[in-house]
Amino acid sequence: MKILIIEDEKKMAAILKQGLEEHAFVVDLAYDGEEGLYVAETYPYDAVLLDIMLPVMDGLTVLGKLRSKRSDLPVLLITARGEIEDRIRGLNIGADDYITKPFDFSELLARLKSVIRRSKGKPSPLITIDDLVIDTNSRTVQRAGREISLSATEYNLLEHLALNKGRVISRTELTEHIYDTEFDRDSNVIDVYINHLRKKLDKGFERQIIHTMRGAGYVLKGDA
Numbered sequence: 001m002k003i004l005i006i007e008d009e010k011k012m013a014a015i016l017k018q019g020l021e022e023h024a025f026v027v028d029l030a031y032d033g034e035e036g037l038y039v040a041e042t043y044p045y046d047a048v049l050l051d052i053m054l055p056v057m058d059g060l061t062v063l064g065k066l067r068s069k070r071s072d073l074p075v076l077l078i079t080a081r082g083e084i085e086d087r088i089r090g091l092n093i094g095a096d097d098y099i100t101k102p103f104d105f106s107e108l109l110a111r112l113k114s115v116i117r118r119s120k121g122k123p124s125p126l127i128t129i130d131d132l133v134i135d136t137n138s139r140t141v142q143r144a145g146r147e148i149s150l151s152a153t154e155y156n157l158l159e160h161l162a163l164n165k166g167r168v169i170s171r172t173e174l175t176e177h178i179y180d181t182e183f184d185r186d187s188n189v190i191d192v193y194i195n196h197l198r199k200k201l202d203k204g205f206e207r208q209i210i211h212t213m214r215g216a217g218y219v220l221k222g223d224a
Contacts, residue, residue, distance in 0.1 A: 001046040001116060001159065002026040002177045006036030006062065007078065008054050016049065019105050020112075024139065024152040026178060033057030037065055040073065044176050046116050046160075047074040049108075050095075052086050060089055067094040074115040076108075113137065120163045127162045130222035132201065132209050134162050141201075143209075148200050153178060157193050158201075161210070161220040170217040194218060 003025050007013040010031065017027045028043070030036035033054040040048055040062075048066075052059035063075060077090045077098035087098050096115040099108055113136060117123055125137040131144045139155055141148045150158065156178045161169060171190045194210065202208045211219050 001156065002028070002044070003047055003049060003112070004028050004030065004036065004040055004043075004045045005049045006030045006033065006040070006054065006059070007049070007051045008032060009051075016108075020109075023109060024156060026156070031055075033059060033062045037062045040066055041069060044173065045073065046177065047076060047112055047119075049076050049078060049112070051078040052083060052090065053080065060086065060093060063090060063093050063095060072119060074119045076112055076115055117163075122163065127165070129162065129165055129209060129220060130207055134159065143201060143205070150197075150200065154193055154197055154200070157190070158197055158220075161218060165220045168213045168216050168219045173217070 003020055005013055005016050005020075005027060007016065007029070008031050013029050013031065017029060020027050028039060028045075030039050034056040036048075036050070036054070037057065050059045050062060054062070059077065063077070066073065066075065071094070074096045075094070077087065077095045078101060079087050079090070079098050080101050087100075090098060096118070097111050099111055113125070114123075117125065117136065125135055127134040127136065133142045135141075136159060139159075141150055141155070141158065157174060160174065160177050174190050194212075198210050202210060207222060209220060209222065211221060213219055
């Protein structure tokens with residue numbers, strides 16, 4: 001999953017980025033509200049971590065402007081102790097959740113995953129497609145009861161397809177969701193990883209899970 005962190009404290013931003021990347025998230029950073037709003041409106045993200053106290057444009061203003069254009073993007077506010085009124089305003093403007101500094105990283109991770117799942121209409125951490133089961137908490141995958149070992153990139157690709165099961169996802173969208181903004185979008189790496197997934201998920205099974213829609217992209221679904 002791909003996350004945008006809008007946080008002006010660069011040390012804090014770096015710690016959050018490192019922690020999320022250790023859990024296989026793809027992370028972009030912005031250090032003021034104006035930059036953060038531009039990046040959030042320009043590139044696709046699964047969620048935004050948004051600090052309220054930001055230079056140039058404060059976090060609540062960013063949230064309001066973002067909600068006027070992207071109502072479906074999960075936003076988790078980062079607030080300081082004592083900012084009760086700001087938290088209430090943030091929730092009323094459209095924040096999905098908030099977390100108060102100082103916070104435990106495991107709680108942040110759990111809240112972040114939860115708002116992303118809810119935004120996809122999948123509150124449960126388990127995603128099931130036919131006999132394929134994906135546990136988004138433990139990042140484990142099973143098919144017909146057999147555990148399947150995936151690399152971090154393979155899992156991220158599968159998870160994005162699974163969170164959008166039944167919808168055709170273009171190569172461009174897949175690239176934008178599993179790599180940072182500096183990645184070469186003309187690369188054929190998506191096709192390579194799709195082939196890896198097919199060998200691990202579909203080989204030896206009568207029903208195929210990963211389907212190619214020629215000229216459009218890929219979709220994850222059980223055979224009708």
